[in-house]
Amino acid sequence: MRQAAIKLRNAPEAAAETPAKNSPRAAGEKPQAEIALDLKSLIAPYRKHRRLTLRIEKMPQLARLSAGQNNGDNSWSLALHDLDGLSYFPPDGFNKDHVLVVRVIAQGDSDASTIALLDFPVLPEGKGAESIKSNLISMRIQPDEGISLRFGAKVPGAGMNISPVNMDFSYAAAFGKSSANGYERLLLDAMLGDATLFAHRDGVEATWALITPILQAWAKDPVKDFPNYAAGTWGPSAADALLESENRKWRKL
Secondary structure (H helix, E strand, O other): OOOEEOEEEOHHHHHHHOOOOOOOOOOOOOOEEEEEOOHHHHOHHHOOOOOEEEEEEOOOOOOEEOOOEEOOOOOEEEEHHHOOOOEEEOOOOOOOOEEEEEEEEEEOOOOEEEEEEEEEEEEOOOOOHHHOOOOEEEEEOOOOOEEEEEEEEEOOOOOOOEEEEEEEEEHHHHHOOOOOOHHHHHHHHHHHOOOOOOOOHHHHHHHHHHHHHHHHHHHHOOOOOOOOOOOOOOOOHHHHHHHHOOOOOOOOO
16 A cells, blocks of 8 residues: 655746646645655556556545546546656645545557556645555564564544554464574584585585685776675665665665
């Protein structure tokens, strides 16, 4: 589930960025709410269908988009090329939680069919939008082995309120004790004469024979602007930029 928070922009900027065909605003009018719609990430699982169109439904009266075609029934039709920099403009003074429905349509040679209906909750600024967290699955390795899943669930009631909930599995909690750590396992295998988890000398020598020329080449001709980072830090800025390009971020432990 995706969600968005409304932000305010000055009317001249909004008018300059919004195509004239979509109800341009006169300079000097009061600030208008603008919401960036990241529908490209939302429909990514369906991009295997090359001929896709979208229909945004259940829009409030007088709401509009910065691209696409107004269907006149509180819905807009979009082609894939309309999704770059797409913005949503709710009506002036509209400050209610609401959900846009994104209908994903696959165009065939002679007909079209709906392959997905996706919800896009819109939360006005200051009404809890920042408290909504992305869905998350995390796997804990050592020392507290387990898996946890966090996802957003609708709070019972008439309003569109989303709250994060957690499902958690812990080895220690489920079985009353933790599994043996890596050193305990290796020491036991050594005493039992089980070499399954140990590397053989031939394999180690073959690995170094493969890797050594690569290390020598790097030392002789260092890579320029290599995104390295100091030990104990969270990594280079290039790693952050990689995920931010898809509106994602690293999870700090």
